[in-house]
Amino acid sequence: MIKTLIKSKDSRDDTLAPSKFSETVRVRRAPGAQMRIAVFGLGYVGAVSAACLARDGHSVIGVDLKASKVSMINDGKSPIVEKYVGEMIAEGAESGRLRATQNAADAVAQSELSLICVGTPSRGNGSLDTAAVEHVCKEIGAALKGRSDPHTVVLRSTVLPGTMRSLVIPALEAASERNAESGLYIANNPEFLRESTAVEDYDHPPKTVIGAVDEETAGRVAALYAGIDAPLFLTGVETAELVKYADNAWHAVKVAFANEIGSLSKAVDVDSHDVMDIFCADKKLNISPAYLRPGFAFGGSCLPKDLRALIYRGKTLDVETPLLTGAVLSNKRQIDRAFEIITATGRKSIAFLGISFKADTDDLRESPQVALVEKLLGKGYQVRIYDRSVHLARLTGANRDYVNDHIPHIADILGDDLEETVAGAEVVVIGNRAAEFRTVPAMMRPTQRLVDLVRIPLPENFSCRYDGVNW
Numbered sequence: 426m427i428k429t430l431i432k433s434k435d436s437r438d439d440t441l442a443p444s445k446f447s448e449t450v451r452v453r454r455a456p457g458a459q460m461r462i463a464v465f466g467l468g469y470v471g472a473v474s475a476a477c478l479a480r481d482g483h484s485v486i487g488v489d490l491k492a493s494k495v496s497m498i499n500d501g502k503s504p505i506v507e508k509y510v511g512e513m514i515a516e517g518a519e520s521g522r523l524r525a526t527q528n529a530a531d532a533v534a535q536s537e538l539s540l541i542c543v544g545t546p547s548r549g550n551g552s553l554d555t556a557a558v559e560h561v562c563k564e565i566g567a568a569l570k571g572r573s574d575p576h577t578v579v580l581r582s583t584v585l586p587g588t589m590r591s592l593v594i595p596a597l598e599a600a601s602e603r604n605a606e607s608g609l610y611i612a613n614n615p616e617f618l619r620e621s622t623a624v625e626d627y628d629h630p631p632k633t634v635i636g637a638v639d640e641e642t643a644g645r646v647a648a649l650y651a652g653i654d655a656p657l658f659l660t661g662v663e664t665a666e667l668v669k670y671a672d673n674a675w676h677a678v679k680v681a682f683a684n685e686i687g688s689l690s691k692a693v694d695v696d697s698h699d700v701m702d703i704f705c706a707d708k709k710l711n712i713s714p715a716y717l718r719p720g721f722a723f724g725g726s727c728l729p730k731d732l733r734a735l736i737y738r739g740k741t742l743d744v745e746t747p748l749l750t751g752a753v754l755s756n757k758r759q760i761d762r763a764f765e766i767i768t769a770t771g772r773k774s775i776a777f778l779g780i781s782f783k784a785d786t787d788d789l790r791e792s793p794q795v796a797l798v799e800k801l802l803g804k805g806y807q808v809r810i811y812d813r814s815v816h817l818a819r820l821t822g823a824n825r826d827y828v829n830d831h832i833p834h835i836a837d838i839l840g841d842d843l844e845e846t847v848a849g850a851e852v853v854v855i856g857n858r859a860a861e862f863r864t865v866p867a868m869m870r871p872t873q874r875l876v877d878l879v880r881i882p883l884p885e886n887f888s889c890r891y892d893g894v895n896w
């Protein structure tokens with residue numbers, strides 16, 4: 426697991442937060458030290474970054490393979506269509522703070538920090554093409570060889586987790602024959618700007634994320650954003666790489682979700698914007714962190730049933746809902762994943778703690794924990810269950826009937842003593858967030874295994890082999 430180095434700063438300083446263009450051009454942020462910066466790639470990200478950095482008082486030299494982009498910058502013209510950028514590039518070129526070249530070595534020679542903003546397009550099969558990143562790293566590295574002054578290289582292009590460690594850092598270190606000990610600092614710093622509002626987004630990003638292998642490097646990069654008004658996350662390189670993909674995947678899922686609900690709305694003659702306006706007004710469960718922590722499958726008496734009904738209604742209306750259908754499939758996959766983790770322990774005797782879909786309810790309808798236990802029983806595992814809320818003696822009415830009618834085999838293996846259930850097993854599975862399960866790790870013997878579906882806090886001296894379902 427990658428450790429977050431530091432998390433900090435969610436401050437607002439309105440005097441440093443220009444939102445109108447006239448202010449954007451005129452106002453310089455109260456800067457950190459003025460820096461000499463090379464920006465590699467003068468596309469959307471590079472041109473905006475170069476223009477904003479020059480506006481903020483830094484001395485910026487842009488680098489691109491394309492002669493046309495280089496001469497446009499040197500002529501004070503923007504190589505991209507983007508609000509405010511043309512004016513800022515004109516001002517930067519006129520003041521001498523912004524210029525461009527095709528010669529990477531020259532740019533690096535005149536800089537203390539290099540920002541890599543080259544493209545990372547899709548290949549035909551969907552995989553990520555990192556050739557331009559690799560090429561630029563080799564060029565920057567070669568230009569740094571033999572130099573002893575400190576240099577920071579910051580990757581702003583979007584790359585998959587592992588790219589920094591497997592490609593960017595080795596390429597730079599090999600070509601320069603330097604590393605952090607000899608003053609070469611390497612970080613990644615994903616970009617969150619959106620085209621058409623890029624300058625606004627540069628000045629007011631939703632967050633600044635800097636991924637580095639050490640705090641000193643992270644601090645050097647953070648200095649670039651002195652005065653930027655956004656939460657700052659200094660983290661490990663893989664975390665920073667993946668955050669960008671989590672963001673974009675989420676945005677794509679949101680669009681697809683809204684469109685599927687929209688199509689269903691249209692088919693039943695309801696205004697989709699009314700539905701989604703009301704949906705978005707719910708800041709407690711909908712537009713909120715609720716349900717956004719990795720963990721076990723969803724279940725219970727409502728979500729699975731209602732999702733199935735909506736998908737089926739869509740079918741009868743000829744409205745395909747692949748995202749909603751995908752959610753059902755994904756949920757089944759999560760149960761399989763937990764099963765595979767448990768069976769991979771190679772042990773047969775299981776204590777399953779928490780059988781209802783969430784703690785403090787005795788409702789077992791469509792509990793994914795029950796589905797998981799049934800799968801284990803079906804494969805011959807010896808399972809004992811403990812769940813205070815589902816204790817048979819306490820079950821009443823409909824829930825007692827449900828257990829007796831639908832899952833009598835579960836009733837047979839319900840224990841009533843937590844410590845005894847834990848002590849009798851080789852593998853302990855924590856299935857829901859019942860408060861008493863926090864005491865479980867301390868009860869375990871070192872030879873036992875813990876499979877955690879909810880991310881229980883572990884004591885410092887916990888020595889059992891531990892597997893989290895998604896962590």
Ligand SMILES: NC(=O)c1ccc[n+]([C@@H]2O[C@H](COP(=O)([O-])OP(=O)(O)OC[C@H]3O[C@@H](n4cnc5c(N)ncnc54)[C@H](O)[C@@H]3O)[C@@H](O)[C@H]2O)c1
Nearest residue numbers: 466467468469470489490542543544545557582583616620
């Ligand atoms: N466009 C966006 O809104 C956006 C937002 C966030 C992140 N990103 C990411 O930022 C990166 C850049 O995106 P973009 O849209 O600015 O790309 P782009 O295609 O607009 O620009 C890339 C530039 O890099 C140049 N280039 C390629 N190889 C080079 C080399 N060896 N040396 C110098 N220049 C070279 C190209 O000529 C081009 O001008 C991508 O990884 C992208 O996923 C883009």
